[in-house]
Amino acid sequence: MSYDAILLASFGGPEGQDDVIPFLKNVTRGKGIPEERLEEVAVHYRHHGGVSPINEQNRDLKAALEAELARRGIDIPVYWGNRNWDPYFTDALRELHADGKRDVLAIVTSAYTSYSGVKQYHEDFDRALDETGLRDSVRITRIREFFDHPGFVSPFVEGVREALDSLSDAANTHVMFVTHSIPTAAATESGPEYGEGGAYEAQHRAVAEAIMRRAGSDAPHSLVYQSRSGNPATPWLEPDINDAIAELDGVDALVIVPIGFVSDHMEVLWDLDNEALETARENGIRAVRVPTPGVHPAFVAGLVDLLGERLQNIPDAERPHETDLGPWPDHAPQGADLAGVTPAS
Known part of the structure; x- marks a missing residue:
């Protein structure tokens, strides 16, 4: 070509x-x-x-x-x-x-x-x-x-391993994969054959599984969302990361993995490094945010x-x-x- x-x-x-x-x-x-x-x-x-x-x-x-x-x-x-x-x-x-x-x-x-x-x-x-x-x-x-290209996935694998190592003394660690929320209708339209969350949600779930597999970890993990905006009456993908953190039971350490983002832009710095980490502190949970791929x-x-x-x-x-x-x-x-x-x- x-x-x-x-x-x-x-x-x-x-x-x-x-x-x-x-x-x-x-x-x-x-x-x-x-x-x-x-x-x-x-x-x-x-x-x-x-x-x-x-x-x-x-x-x-x-x-x-x-x-x-x-x-x-x-x-x-x-x-x-x-x-x-x-x-x-x-x-x-x-x-x-x-x-x-x-x-x-x-x-x-x-x-x-x-x-x-x-x-x-x-x-x-x-x-x-x-x-x-x-x-x-x-x-x-x-x-x-x-x-799911190795070049995008590998930095997250490295980050998850390092974060888990830094929290190795914790009794119960949870890994939260987070991405930008979008309206549920828009998610479904991204690939209806994949169900209500469409290709958008299916891709994130598949990547989260791949990262945990390559990181060699059997820690419990979940997919959550951030940065919701727009009309409150419009359904968006849930749960919000702050709600999900508040509902963790018996967890004393948390790894936050921003798999929806290629770099540490404003929604990562504010919504995760500010709001989500503060929510973790308020709930007595030690939290580490994994870097985005960046360069x-x-x-x-x-x-x-x-x-x-x-x-x-x-x-x-x-x-x-x-x-x-x-x-x-x-x-x-x-x-x-x-x-x-x-x-x-």
Whole structure:
């Protein structure tokens, strides 16, 4: 397969106090969220100076990908664009087009199947192609969801082992795997054949089992959710992590594993490191939060392996996966049919 650019596609976040409310309005556009609710969420960002860590984490990931590509002798530049803040996807597309790039392979920093993690990014790419006028000259192809790729799973295995070792003197330790809650209807739509929680829940449960198996632990574990928002009358995936911690019986130590996230962005720092750890303390439970993959060498190498699947057209039978659900299928290209397109010089 022929690609001449890589697009690191992410959520984005504010980089100063003046950015917080405009950013949150971008995130909630069309959802009718009142501004007073946005101010409540803004507190999380203002606590950290109005700066979300996600942008710096993406800069670090971009640099790590560039270094790994260079180490392997793969000469393809990496661009970066966001859904909700600078640099936007439109900025990235204009930049790579000006550089003469036409066939883009996208890494989306979302490992699982859901509307916000898959379909919404396809909608974002379509909108960016239309807004830039590049639909007939640029093609974007996204790599598959990587929830059970060894590069994503291995850092969590390492983290769980280290956390359990640090709590080895505890009498009863529980492992909580946590991800972002979504409306139950949206979860079901992600793959109705998997039941009420859809592919979204099934993928997380399968990954949790794989991590515990590879970590060599028989400690009790569960899947919980965080960061619920929206209309309180709308059913969302449960239980919330704080409710689940409060209901633990006979547990004196807890390992929190944020398997829904690729980096330590705001919802990890606030919802887990602030709220969930405080809930554990209030209930007399020692708790350790496992790191997200971030720029762990295994994760970075795994992302480049996933790029290599498309570059080399690797058949499904040879694609690594840690669960029976994988490897997840590829996505169709969006934008130009490049058969007759010549890149700019």
